[in-house]
Amino acid sequence: MKFSKWQWIIPLVIVVFLFALPTFMHSTRYISLFNQLYLNIVLAMGVYSVWTVGYINAAQPVFYGLGAYTAAILMIKAGWSFWLALPIAGIVPAVIALLFGFVGLKLKGAYFLFLTIALCDLIIWIFISWKGLFNGQIGFYPIPQPVLHIFGYKVNFESSLTPYYFLTLILAIITCLVYFKINGSRLGRVWDSVGKNEDLLANTGISVFTQKQISLSLSCFFAGLAGAIYAPYMKVVSPSGFSLWQGIWIVLGVLVGGIFSPIGAIIGTVFMSILYLLLQHYSQAQPLILGLILVLVLLFMPTGLVGLPVRIRNKIKDITGNKAVQTDEKKVI
Amino acid sequence: MALIIQTLVNAISLSLIYILFSSGLTLIMGIFDVCNFAYGDFLMVAGFVTYFMVTKWGLPYILAPFAAMLLVSILGIVFEKGIYYPMRKRGGLEPALATFGASSLLETGALLLFGGMPKGVRPLITGNIHLGTTFLSLSRIPVIVGGLLLMFLLFMFVQRTRFGLAIRALQQDQEAASLQGMNISNTRIIVWVIACCLTAAAGVLLAPIAYVDPFMGSGLLLKGFAVVIMGGLGSIPGAMIGGVALGLVDSFGMTYLGTASYMFAFGFIMVVLILRPQGILGKR
DSSP states (O other), X not given: OOOOTTTTHHHHHHHHHHHHHHHHOOOHHHHHHHHHHHHHHHHHHHHHHHHHTTOOOTTHHHHHHHHHHHHHHHHHTSOOOHHHHHHHHHHHHHHHHHHHHHHHTTSOHHHHHHHHHHHHHHHHHHHHHOHHHXXXXXXXXXXXXXXXXXXXXXXOTTTOSHHHHHHHHHHHHHHHHHHHHHHHSHHHHHHHHHHHOHHHHHHTTOOHHHHHHHHHHHHHHHHHHHHHHHHHHHSOBOGGGOOHHHHHHHHHHXXXXXXXXXXXXXXXXXXXXXXXXXXXXXXXXXXXXXXXXXXXXXXXXXXXXXXXXXXXXXXXXXXXXXXXXXXXXGGGO | OHHHHHHHHHHHHHHHHHHHHHHHHHHHHHHHOOOOTTHHHHHHHHHHHHIIIIIISOOOTTHHHHXXXXXXXXXXXXXXXXXXXXXXXXXXXXXXXXXXXXXXHHHHHHHHHHOSSOBOOOOSSOOEEEETTEEEETXXXXXXXXXXXXXXXXXXXXXXSHHHHHXXXXXXXXXXXXXXXXXXXXXXXXXXXXXXXXXXXXXHHHHHHSOBOTTHHHHHHHHHHHHHHHHOTTOHHHHHHHHHHHHHHHHHHHHHHGGGHHHHHHHHHHHHHHHOTTOSSOOO
């Protein structure tokens, strides 16, 4: 994706606005909502990028959980500082994803989806059963807070959520920048072609399997980082914090936003967060509504929210008799 | 020794359920090349039909399979017309996601309508046989007899009739089959009806020996996928071998290892996939 001369202003304004937000938004409830949103965006970007190589990873929350557990174990059992544990918490899920990929990524897309669903159950089961390392159902509580001094001032991680707001926001921005950069680079085009026509790409001498591995591991690396921030932010890490349904929410967000661009992943995640707020009190009916949205979006809105304007424009032109613009998914934005 | 015999009988009846369930799944997945995540819920619907007919309304158990097959076949045709046919040109991933959505619709629908409490169905034959210290439950007999009978019928249908030939042709190449003058959309519906009848039968047979609840299918679905992937996509003999293997691993694992058997089954699939990514009887 290339920005024209003025287009970079819009994201910049949004980012500046988001950085300034805590100065006039003091409600803890809203801050925690935003924190969760940023963490979800990190996960969604990963799901999006794996989707471009033709796979849906519904186990993203479990890799996120692995990151959280790694950070918690390193901080509590080994007494490491948060900043030292953070990169390790990214690397551990990435390595596990690499091992999983050796089997899973040889399968076709839908079977991979099935395998990630099974993996989700399996890893949560390991969290519960391996009491020596993961502490069973109880998990870890309390998680030590990170210590950070900026210009001699100690940042207050203990009693305020605002430092976490900035931490999650910075992580989300870094993730988005990395993925936007990849999307515009040669690597992004390679990944895109892996998803579109694997065999053709393999004939040009590119190792398709390696590309898939890189994509999956990178996404799980970021998920692990998000998990590492989640651990001290929630102060508790337990198996009940991570579930398959969380993964379905994220996959659905990417789908609703539009699977043809990383912006779709962001918009979709924001949309799903709003939906989540609306559905908060109807937790029993949630899967029903999610399932309905999933089927309807797939059948009637295949390009997602991002592709909607072009589709509507084409529909109008169809009705008025003008020739429709050729819809190229990549040129939607 | 007694425990081994009991577990073996359990393994046989479980294997037959797995085989019935996954032969239908492998048929659908082999022909349409799409994962069906709602397939387990077809079984759940059949289970609820059995529960309502036998426990609630007091009708004879023999009627339940026919009602379940009819209802589940209608459901399958709705899937074909609503999801599979409109999305047939969009690769395998998106229809699979749509069936996932449909699955959560069906499950939550059942949960809201009938509640999450597990419901029992009275078996056709009750009582136990005592062989020394071994207790064998007679409720397994209908499962074993019905399962073997249906497998025989399926085998004869696929191998010996014109419809079976059409299905096998469709599995190889849809376009070439259509060029030979085959009516593709009718054959697709026949495939759906067969697969739905198989899963309905599995549901009706499973209901008395297990419980009926909205999530009974989704647990079985993962195992069904495992069998299909293990046995090779679209291969019914492969599904039989995979079903027996998973039934044995599952029953013996559950008896001797407890909940760790879940991981054991998962590890088993992983090993098969590493050694033979196309499945035991699959072709590349």
